[in-house]
Amino acid sequence: MSSPFNSPDQTNLSNGKGGRARMLISCPDRPGIVAAVSHFLYEHGANIVQSDQYTMDPEGGMFFIRFEFDLNDLEKELPVLVEDFTRVADRFDMKWHTFRASRKKRLAVFVSKEDHCLLELLWQWKAGDLDADISMVISNHPDMRELVESFGIPYHHIPVTASTKAEAERKQMEVVADKADIVVLARYMQIISPKFIEQFPNRIINIHHSFLPAFVGGKPYAQAYTRGVKIIGATAHYVTEELDGGPIIEQDVQRVSHRDNVEDLKRIGRTIERVVLARAVKWHIEDRVIVHHNKTVVFN
Amino acid sequence: MSSPFNSPDQTNLSNGKGGRARMLISCPDRPGIVAAVSHFLYEHGANIVQSDQYTMDPEGGMFFIRFEFDLNDLEKELPVLVEDFTRVADRFDMKWHTFRASRKKRLAVFVSKEDHCLLELLWQWKAGDLDADISMVISNHPDMRELVESFGIPYHHIPVTASTKAEAERKQMEVVADKADIVVLARYMQIISPKFIEQFPNRIINIHHSFLPAFVGGKPYAQAYTRGVKIIGATAHYVTEELDGGPIIEQDVQRVSHRDNVEDLKRIGRTIERVVLARAVKWHIEDRVIVHHNKTVVFN
Amino acid sequence: MSSPFNSPDQTNLSNGKGGRARMLISCPDRPGIVAAVSHFLYEHGANIVQSDQYTMDPEGGMFFIRFEFDLNDLEKELPVLVEDFTRVADRFDMKWHTFRASRKKRLAVFVSKEDHCLLELLWQWKAGDLDADISMVISNHPDMRELVESFGIPYHHIPVTASTKAEAERKQMEVVADKADIVVLARYMQIISPKFIEQFPNRIINIHHSFLPAFVGGKPYAQAYTRGVKIIGATAHYVTEELDGGPIIEQDVQRVSHRDNVEDLKRIGRTIERVVLARAVKWHIEDRVIVHHNKTVVFN
Amino acid sequence: MSSPFNSPDQTNLSNGKGGRARMLISCPDRPGIVAAVSHFLYEHGANIVQSDQYTMDPEGGMFFIRFEFDLNDLEKELPVLVEDFTRVADRFDMKWHTFRASRKKRLAVFVSKEDHCLLELLWQWKAGDLDADISMVISNHPDMRELVESFGIPYHHIPVTASTKAEAERKQMEVVADKADIVVLARYMQIISPKFIEQFPNRIINIHHSFLPAFVGGKPYAQAYTRGVKIIGATAHYVTEELDGGPIIEQDVQRVSHRDNVEDLKRIGRTIERVVLARAVKWHIEDRVIVHHNKTVVFN
The missing domain is CATH 3.30.70.260 (ACT domain)
Structure with a gap:
């Protein structure tokens, strides 16, 4: 259960x-x-x-x-x-x-091509601000191997294509098994299957690059630009079967203006995303979050 | 056009x-x-x-x-x-x-039962912070007559029911005609018809009690509570035929927590709503807002 | 003690x-x-x-x-x-x-010529958001009598001049005695004497119109303008003998720019001041504030 | 002049x-x-x-x-x-x-033992978000040589002691001469002499770890903790002869509570500091800042 x-x-x-x-x-x-x-x-x-x-x-x-x-x-x-x-x-x-408190939780960080959220975690971890072990980084791209290994952390490149998705996920589970307590999706751009989610109930943390529930799904900054919002945000939440619908752990926002195009929103958003994700991970590893139904109680 | x-x-x-x-x-x-x-x-x-x-x-x-x-x-x-x-x-x-600049714009303020947005406008107007004339207040309820008239402003009580909606709107237009440059919906809980909107293109300002486009439609604070968001907001926008879909003028937000129930969200939200609406009205009457397609350029 | x-x-x-x-x-x-x-x-x-x-x-x-x-x-x-x-x-x-909880605390609100903080308290009180009784308003000016009495609240005009200061304070104490649990200085521009403070230890709440400890003393908005700060704020604190030096209950801020002159800062500041003061009073009357040495623990 | x-x-x-x-x-x-x-x-x-x-x-x-x-x-x-x-x-x-616009400004970044502000600049530079060249990093400590050189940037370790201060500064000027347009003090904990400042009028940007003018001078987080403020901040400013008194370019803040001790304030502050410094540097290198007397006009 x-x-x-x-x-x-x-x-x-x-x-x-x-x-x-x-x-x-x-x-x-x-x-x-x-x-x-x-x-x-x-x-x-x-x-x-x-x-x-x-x-x-x-x-x-x-x-x-x-x-x-x-x-x-x-x-x-x-x-x-x-x-x-x-x-x-x-x-x-x-x-x-x-x-x-002394038993550090072990994180498996999943990442695709955007490195800012991963970098924030690595950096806070190195600075001693993140009281956890980063057991591994898993990516569907090879790009960040050198960076990650320079921190002494194992890097697993597991490509994902439409036809190899099931096989890729099997490999991911194999690699993660018994080596991670928490999975952090640090801008990992692939959908996680229900089977994988089942293995980590309320222990997969995703950063969504919008102020949920606004702009669910793909390209939220482009959506935000089109709608003409005056504030953008990011949301860290537990992953459930409903896309971008899991319990929200933390959100934050930043003011923008008509002068900011989609690229500006992405740049401004990067800072929000990494701060929000790092806060959510910190609270989780300090056992400050209780999930009840689809909401969180955060004792911070 | x-x-x-x-x-x-x-x-x-x-x-x-x-x-x-x-x-x-x-x-x-x-x-x-x-x-x-x-x-x-x-x-x-x-x-x-x-x-x-x-x-x-x-x-x-x-x-x-x-x-x-x-x-x-x-x-x-x-x-x-x-x-x-x-x-x-x-x-x-x-x-x-x-x-x-010296020709003050004339506002017709529409209100239902919640008085906080109206009060903020009256108050800022009296304090000299709102460089406009408030020509009248129109309400589908009689409740605020005494308050409004104490400011020396005419109050029109025009009840709206399902069967009298068209007739009520005819009366509203008659009362407003030639007496208002801008219509401000200060928590007016009735839908404005396309015919009315046509009379005031990009000159009807509504305050929506959520951080749009999250929680479009009714009971946004209840929606926000159910979704478990960690930040709530309010949005001032021009009214178009698409419900809660018009060009956004201003938004602002406030942090909340799991401890805040729906009533708390409403209370916290009231302060956001009145600040956001007052800012949007101020910018509009100072001719700082240009609408292009469904977005605003705000020179503030 | x-x-x-x-x-x-x-x-x-x-x-x-x-x-x-x-x-x-x-x-x-x-x-x-x-x-x-x-x-x-x-x-x-x-x-x-x-x-x-x-x-x-x-x-x-x-x-x-x-x-x-x-x-x-x-x-x-x-x-x-x-x-x-x-x-x-x-x-x-x-x-x-x-x-x-059912025993409402009784507030004596002191005010001078600026009415926005008083208005916020009256308004929240009338809306049922301030779970207290406002026993009286005391002012060194006669200006707000009509406003205050329209809320059914007694208004005491006690002028204060350099020569009558001691006598004025004697009158204030007489009027307040046994009728108030808390004194709220809602932009009251006179110094409170140590003798008066002694009567209400950690029960006099002042709103200072700056982000303390920046801009202690007079004309904080002019000071802020001269210094060229990019953010202004307000501070609610308990009054002690040290001017603007008492335990801080709550603070909030707002972004400003080079375009904002002293009058703009005052206008923007008014909204911060009233929100911050109202929050501090709310927390105090809900018994959420403990003072230890010169700091507060706020269980909100 | x-x-x-x-x-x-x-x-x-x-x-x-x-x-x-x-x-x-x-x-x-x-x-x-x-x-x-x-x-x-x-x-x-x-x-x-x-x-x-x-x-x-x-x-x-x-x-x-x-x-x-x-x-x-x-x-x-x-x-x-x-x-x-x-x-x-x-x-x-x-x-x-x-x-x-195409002529990138050349930055000389000064740093002591805290690396977070330097890291933010390196990172944004690598991500293409900082449209400048980082010509060199100068430090009074050897600690960050490996990090900096891994980015392909020269690192100059110039120790500073009470007795070698003048000589150290002579070396700094020699190293910087003709190789930098801007000096960024990214938590550099030494006082810059008037002679050095003269070489870079309004072109030395410092990050001060408080919401200036609150907590001028040393140990601002300890000062903030002692005063019991409810919000902390950071300030990027041009360096003038008056310590922490130069024209403010940008400030930002974050809410804290009684639960946060000095270490917590430092940790929270690190994120504010790096965001504020990076924004100020960005605006400066995009020629968005004009200094007039002791204030800035920022066209952002």
Whole structure:
């Protein structure tokens, strides 16, 4: 069954004394949830350093909470905590996950010919602003091999044509399997199949180069130019089967004018795209995003 | 034939020695236009205080220019200038209009039950920030009579029902006729008929409560909530026969989050709507907007 | 001693079965706070509908939390809860306050000659967007009496001159005494004395017409024009003895250009000022602001 | 004498038939300027593709205009045009310069230990978005040699200590001499001497990591954190003898909250800094900036 959260970490913990963990919970709202969970965490020696919650009042009363907490002997204590928490979770009918902050999520970045979003991720990663591992870059073009390998990151060139699409996707899955927690489509211009999406429920992040839901589909900057909008934007969202229709994680915009032609819009848009995608990836890897139906709760 | 500009003022000039005028020109681009017009204005004693131009390079090379100039004896000299300019205009195949800055445009404001956009206009008008006359307010509801009349502005309550729509519009046109240069739909929740639009080509300004072209049609805040966007906006545009499809004059946006329900979006949106509408009206009455095809050139 | 919170409500509760309350707490950080408080609230039958917390890690580890909760019989149960909470509070060395959501805070709005900030508050109040009572408007000028009284709000004209300043302030305090929880300086152009500030610790909100700390003091738009900034702003802050130096609650900005003269900056600034002030007042009256040293924690 | 414009190009023209040129003019306002210049350009076969003007009404009436125009045989015709224009310029007491669009300006980029602003420039340059040559990078640290040289750009490591400051600057000037039109301080953390500034009047662009004039001087993010501002920014300005006091070219901002510590502000600020600096450099190299007294007119 599809999880509302990103890469789970309930079982395979690695070494490291002390440290920080995060817990994401969603469940039907009712009295006593915060008390029960915070009491449970306290009893297990966890010091809550941040908590955020949200009650979705009008619609069936879903409740969402994110805890960030420190444990003295994380390696030993977190599995115990995870096991014991089942009783609390069952009582409140919770969907939940814990994540160790120190276990970096592994990204597989897909890219086509535009390099700006990839570059932003590589750059932030190198600057230490992106707390993740970039396991690989996969592209349907050979162009960025040298760039990517200069960062010490493996580059897989997997061409995609109409006739080889299925085979190409099989290869992609083979390469990604067990090596990535998240797939980032950094201006990857091919449609992802339902079968692939199924493998990464709410863990494929795409950057769409428009302020969705305006300008769904191809050539959004040309569409924006034709419509004569005065502001353009970009949207980072989880990929679902509906094209450009998945849960929105982050959006941002920039003012433009009649003087800006399609090329200007593309140039201005590049900066928006990379900033928006980088923010969305950052929030995802810090376990700040919960998906509920087709929307996100972002505790940032 | 429909004009690309707003209320024309080429003939009926009123009194007042000295003063400022504006000239809006659009024509196919070719060498010598700026030279010819600025030389012409200089010869006629006009001192150019501002000029803005835009060349729409890739698409057939349309050229747009706005001059703001002072004339010593405006009453006497502007008609001469207007008459003489015909020769220049014919030479370059220009569409053009002149406007005296001192001749305030007259607004007919249409409103339904939401008062915030109307209030913003009344308020800016009273504060002297809106250089226009508000000739009347027309509403399909009686609710705002007292408010509007307290500003010394006539209020026409013209109810609209499915069966009386045609009759209501006949009354509206009768009331507006010769008394308004511009119609402002300040959250007027009725569809304007093609016949009415024809009377005010590119002179009906509507505020749509979404970042168009996202969320065309009814209940845009509910649509925005359902889609889970992270930014909401408002759009001021000229009204054409295509619903919410006319040339966009101005847009603005505001960040929202998962915590904001539909009521919150409406509340936040009210501030965006009134700011955007007021800006669009201001630019229009200062003759800063040229419509070309379905887009605007805004010299602000 | 000065309180870090706004108008306290720990004792005098009025009628009303069921309802919402808020609790603001600040204390030195240590394990178990969230558990203790949420357990306490649960035991007292409170259903937490929102909680926000913030740990100020690097500096001495202060901890701040805001709870919003529902109680079945608020009138009867809140006093019990308040009394019992003392034990929890003592254990963690907490500064804390509870507030009933239904008890509207009472505003005294001070104004001079510029009416836009006052108008925004009156308007939002009338539209139901400002969940407070406006008890009175106090001005050193008579100009806005008619406007204010048309809203059914008392207007006190208390002239201030160099020689009558002390006497004027005595009158102001007399008029405000017991009738206002918060003082809002909506472009009130007189300095407030330390004696007055002492009466309303962190409960006087001022709007300064610049992006503080840029352009402290008089004529900020003229200063901004002279400096040639490309963006202007406004700042809502609590008033302390240091002129324009108190804790900042909210700021916002707008892009300007070389074309904008001082009058344009003032006009553009008016919209920023009223939006920023209204937001700050809204957050204050919803008990979303905690002051710590000279900064604010805003749980919005 | 110091010029209000950037790198002049009135004499040394290089090869290339046809092409675009730009003309920047500032002079006391009086009637007939636009007519005279546009007539002059027309007579010389120049087709004006863009013009922007600004009249600084209240203060002594300075007039600024920027023309962008095409000439058929630029190599042959521009020198003629430049020579002939003297008569027009003298008549109106103009300061003026022409620039060929095809003659790329040469940048010397100064950098210390933070690489993000340099990287943005390198990246935009490589993507073709920065229409300039990067002649060299000069740093007081050796760290970025490999990065810079991988772009094929010379790297000069010139250490600066308190005792070698004068000698270091002599070396810098030697290296830069005749090889750069513009100096870009891309987070260069040393003070530039008046002697150096004199060599590049209004042609040294600095990025300051605050929303000037707030937080002049060192450690602006720490200052911003201490003051508790809700928005941070960055400022690109020309360097003058007054520290952080030169004419502002561009500014931008981003919202922050109490949750952001100094490190967060630095991280968020990095994106603002690089975007703002890149925009300022772009406008400068497209000859869109005129300096008048301590302010800029930016025709963008």
